[in-house]
Amino acid sequence: MRFSLFSRRNLLFALTGIFSSVLALAGFSLLADSSWFLGIFFIVSALLTIRIYWAKSNIHAKYIFPGVALLVLFHIYPAIYSGQVAFTNDSNGHQLSKSQAIDAILEDSRIPVESQSPVKYQLATRISDGEIFAIFRFPGLNLVAGNSNQMMLIGGSQTVINSDGLVKSAKGFKILQPNEYTLHAEQIQSLEVRLGSSQVLIPDDFDYLTLYRPGRTYSEARDEILDIATGVAYHPNQNGQMANSSGEVLYPGWKANVGFRNFTSIISNEEVRRPLLAVVAWTFINAFLIVTLSFLMGLVLALIFNFPALRSKRIYRTIFITPLAIPSVLSILVWAGLFQTSNGVINRLFHSEIPWLTDATWARIAIVLVEIWISFPYMFLITTGAIQAIPGEILEAASIDGASHYKSFRLIKLPLVIRTVAPLLVASSAMALNNFGVIYLLTGGGPSLANSNGNAGATDILISYTYKLAFNSQEGNNYGLASALSILNFIMVGLMSIYGLRRIKTMEGVN
Amino acid sequence: MxxxxxxxxxxxxxxxxxxxxxxxxxxxxxxxxxxxxxxxxxxxxxxxxxxxxxxxxxxxxxQSLFSNTEKPYTTWVRNSLVIATAAALLQTSIGALAAYSLSRHKFRGRRVTLTTILIVQMFPQLLAATTLFLIINSLGQTFDFLGLGHQLPLILIFGGAALGVNTWILKSFFDTIPSEIDEAAKIDGASHALIFMKIIVPLATPIFVVIFLLSFIGILNEYLITSVILGLDGPSMTIAVGLQQFIYGSYAKNWGPFTAGALLATTPVLILFIFLQKYLISGLVSGSTKG
Known part of the structure; x- marks a missing residue:
């Protein structure tokens, strides 16, 4: 065999080599920025690229690897990450780490020292690094510049003082004029000056600092917050909060592991359970209605229009499947407009005043109508396919034996059609259980359920309710509970799909 | 008579x-x-x-749709086209590679692989939106072009989406191509890559069109992850995210430009759909006729 520098094989070696070097370099830069997961992911991908594409064996891996890599990064990792959130109490008031939460509690407890009148100060930036300082003089003491990190004396010959007692210039500092404050707004807002270990000076405004002393202290050794005035001790509780012996808690709390509590609260906590039961019930009813009604509609249409003498059946078929071709975000929003109560197109058409979208029952009907509109074309197509696949001889034999149209439909066509499309119906049901778009765009899950003391709505299905729990601040951004629900949802839909897949012949290797 | x-x-x-x-x-x-x-x-x-x-x-x-500088419709169209075309191409090719292997190569765990890919994608990506935001955010800290507000990370996210379904449809189509053809080629010394490029791909072109178009429409329709990754700045939005802005809020529902924009976005998709109807139906129905 002639050696060629530019053979296909060498080209493949070179390309994958370059590609994986780029990946590895990217991985190391990510590690340097302490993005641990991403860094490791990139480096492992680089190694696997070499391992898979430079080897002669395991041909299948060469073809499956790109898909699996994207799957790991954008599906499996996020799923595991949100899965792990399900075992925490991550929600509003529980998003900080423990040390951040304790700092916040201590800051909240500060009490002004009344014996000390406010101290006049000026804002300045240090020229060397731009850091913001407060320049002030305690009565009878030297002139100092300080912030939360350090404090230094700045008196001496190089400091010029105006006649009104304010500093005009100081070495190493630039005194800020009021019109420059907005440039440094963020730093000025967090400015404070620590005095010793516990007292702190905090600006009241742009002119005066007030002295504060702590109202509570934290002891790391005992993991305890002590109220100085009352002597009451607070200890961490199960819920990621500091609580005293009578159960009073300090805010904010922190993100803590709560084990299976999110899952058990679904059963044991009345406030979680009541709206959830209603939502789950509607999730199943909704999916059942969509799949059965659109299947029946599709089947009936397939039977009616699978009629050879009907010459225009092609035109009808094209029209029937247009809902599949209109981007559904847009069509659902148009439907929402048509369903308006006052003067809405649909109400004017039927001379009615139906409160579509705002009354629980009518909103559910509207949802089902739109969902049927979206999914009947698909059902029409698959049932048409199934009917056309029935061997003509069977139907002929039946009619020779004297079977009526109805009998040959009920005893031959229907069972055969159902047998062929059953797996697809299972898949459709799995999708219908997660049908977020229609709910979110048409009613937003509303109207609110009467007895749900939260945002659960009459048309909310599990996924839209979960979305609200996580992303709606009125529901407390309860990521923990939302993740627990999405795990349950995933198990439910997953089991259904596995059941459906087991019945599909395509899964069984080469025909 | x-x-x-x-x-x-x-x-x-x-x-x-x-x-x-x-x-x-x-x-x-x-x-x-x-x-x-x-x-x-x-x-x-x-x-x-x-x-x-x-x-x-x-x-x-x-006219008011095109002259609105706060809501730049033409930019949205361009964004949507770039993202949907690139991601649909990526989806189709990644799916085709995986499906070829699952259809033709004998290896252990074939069935498990396909089922796993399908099941993993049943986890609602809606809730993973926060995690995706965090991933893209930290990627962007190191590599600006892979960060929030850029189209490339979104294309990669969508490129791996729907892998399960696509692979499944493609595999069932590849299965119908007689394996005698590629076995004959193999005896003649063709490599697995050559068989894929010269035999499978040309024979499966119709199904690629189907997968591409279905992916394309699916990506045009996506708005949640798109808005999380691209943000809600006028020029970075897509049609699906942007057009909703016209009818947000109860007072300023501006149906005129909304429907005009929706109509312009729908027409090309509808025309393509009608022309490619035959192929699309065969793709959608695949599986139903081979019980």
Missing amino acids: KFSRSKVKYWMTKLLWRHIVGILVAAFALFPLVWMISAAFDVTGQLSTQKLIPTFSGFDNF
Whole structure:
């Protein structure tokens, strides 16, 4: 065999080599920025690229690897990450780490020292690094510049003082004029000056600092917050909060592991359970209605229009499947407009005043109508396919034996059609259980359920309710509970799909 | 004469009611499209006072759609086209590679691989939106072009989406290509890559068109992850995210430009769909006819 520098094989070696070097370099830069997961992911991908594409064996891996890599990064990792959130109490008031939460509690407890009148100060930036300082003089003491990190004396010959007692210039500092404050707004807002270990000076405004002393202290050794005035001790509780012996808690709390509590609260906590039961019930009813009604509609249409003498059946078929071709975000929003109560197109058409979208029952009907509109074309197509696949001889034999149209439909066509499309119906049901778009765009899950003391709505299905729990601040951004629900949802839909897949012949290797 | 009377009778009993049903169902199927068209040309810009035949206003709604500098429709169209085309191409090719291997190569865990890919994607990506945001955010800290507000990370996210379904449809199509063809090629010394490029890909072109178009429409429709990754700045939005801005809020529902934009976005997809109908149906129905 002639050696060629530019053979296909060498080209493949070179390309994958370059590609994986780029990946590895990217991985190391990510590690340097302490993005641990991403860094490791990139480096492992680089190694696997070499391992898979430079080897002669395991041909299948060469073809499956790109898909699996994207799957790991954008599906499996996020799923595991949100899965792990399900075992925490991550929600509003529980998003900080423990040390951040304790700092916040201590800051909240500060009490002004009344014996000390406010101290006049000026804002300045240090020229060397731009850091913001407060320049002030305690009565009878030297002139100092300080912030939360350090404090230094700045008196001496190089400091010029105006006649009104304010500093005009100081070495190493630039005194800020009021019109420059907005440039440094963020730093000025967090400015404070620590005095010793516990007292702190905090600006009241742009002119005066007030002295504060702590109202509570934290002891790391005992993991305890002590109220100085009352002597009451607070200890961490199960819920990621500091609580005293009578159960009073300090805010904010922190993100803590709560084990299976999110899952058990679904059963044991009345406030979680009541709206959830209603939502789950509607999730199943909704999916059942969509799949059965659109299947029946599709089947009936397939039977009616699978009629050879009907010459225009092609035109009808094209029209029937247009809902599949209109981007559904847009069509659902148009439907929402048509369903308006006052003067809405649909109400004017039927001379009615139906409160579509705002009354629980009518909103559910509207949802089902739109969902049927979206999914009947698909059902029409698959049932048409199934009917056309029935061997003509069977139907002929039946009619020779004297079977009526109805009998040959009920005893031959229907069972055969159902047998062929059953797996697809299972898949459709799995999708219908997660049908977020229609709910979110048409009613937003509303109207609110009467007895749900939260945002659960009459048309909310599990996924839209979960979305609200996580992303709606009125529901407390309860990521923990939302993740627990999405795990349950995933198990439910997953089991259904596995059941459906087991019945599909395509899964069984080469025909 | 007698012949033609029986023909009329046949038409009355067998065909007339079919046409009636057909027209009713067609009215249902076209209902929102018809109103979309009518509102796009109407002067009022309010779906509520809309009549079926619009008070024709010329192309005012289209003009106001294109002249709105805060809501740059043409930029949205370009964004959508770039993202949807690139991601659909990525989806189709990644799916094709995986499906080829699952259809042709014998290896252990084949069935498990396919099932796993399918099941993993049942985890609602909606809730993973926060995690995706965090991933893209930290990627962007190191590599600006892979960060929030850029299209490349979104293309990669969508490129791996729907892998399960696509692989499944493609595999069932590849399975119908007789394996004798590639075995003969293998005996003649063709490599696995050559068989894929020269035999499978040309024979499977119709199904690629199907997968590409379905992915394309699916990506055009996505708005949640798109808005999380791209943000809600005027110029970075896509059609699906952007057009909603016209009808957000209860006071400023501006149906005129919305329907005009929706109509412009729908028309090309609809035309493609009608022309490629035959292929698309075969792709959608695949699996139903081989019980």
